[in-house]
Amino acid sequence: MQRLVAGAHAFRAQYFAKKRDLFRSLERGQRPDALFITCSDARVVPHLITGSEPGDLFIVRNVANIVPHPTLPGGTAAALEYAVEVLGVPNIVVCGHTDCGGVRAILEPPSMDRLPLVRRWLSQAERVREIVRERYAHLEGDERISAAVEENVLVQLENLRAFPFISERLDRGExxxxxxxxxxxxxxxxxxxxxxxxxxxxxxxxxxPPPAAPGPP
Ligand SMILES: [Zn+2]
Structure with missing residues (x-):
């Protein structure tokens, strides 16, 4: 904890001090470029890997970067709705990562025997296990996990389309x-x-390039 406290002081004295104008402008509201859905894994740092500044990314993180079904209540769906309907983000990125413990658990359900909450959450991605069994039976170890990481991202992209407010905007090119x-x-x-x-x-x-801005009427 001591390191976090020292970090907060250092942030104020260095980064914040250099970018006062940026932070002042952010006080008036947020207009992020993207909704960024990624895993909770500590090794994935969205701002670093995208070279982003505060205000650029609206971030949703959960175990294995899952987009739940629209009928399920939860923070991820609420964040999706807010980002798209209120903030009008023009981009959504679903970002998985290598060596994902959540994806490994999807492939090996017994590893979740003592983690009932993780098991329940990841049960939403059982399709990934089926896809891997059908298409990647020849792979083992890290190669199998990597294939599952990719397939999981694709399944979550499909899940995004199940939200009418997302599919409609996709169809309109917005x-x-x-x-x-x-x-x-x-x-x-x-x-x-x-x-x-x-x-x-x-x-x-x-x-x-981003979708064309609507022209004059
Ligand atoms: Zn992960």
Whole structure:
């Protein structure tokens, strides 16, 4: 805890002091570029890996970056609704990561025998286990986990479409969604390319330009 307290002091004296104008402007409200859905894992630091500033990302974190079914109550769905309906975010990113303990648990349910709350939460992603069993039976160990991490991101992208306020905006071209995987050991970010049907390393032009602003009537 002592380290956190020292960190808070250092933040005020250094980072905050350098960016007073930014923080002053943020006091008037937030207008984030993206809703960023990722895992609670301490090794995934959204602002670092996207080079973002305070105010840029509206972040939802949970075990294994899951998007629950719209009929289930919960903080993730509430945050989705707020980000899209109120803040009008133009982008949603679902970002998984390598070595994800949550995804490993999805593949190995007995590992959750003493974690009933984790088991209940991850039961929403049982489809990922089925997909891995059907398509990746030839893989083992880390390769199998990595395939599951990618498939989990794709399942969550599909789950996003189950929210009418998201699917409608997607259909109108007002919202873009992307699936990412962050590789902890190398710092690389991979993004799903629907054309090639695989995750490709992100390049400067991986992301298409934002949806066109509505023209004059
Ligand atoms: Zn994780």
């Amino acid at each position: 919202l873009r969604i992307a699936g990412w995987v962050y590789r902890i050991a190398s710092g690389q970010v991979f993004t799903y390319d629907p054309t090639h049907e695989q995750f490709l390393e992100m390049t400067a032009d991986s992301v298409p």
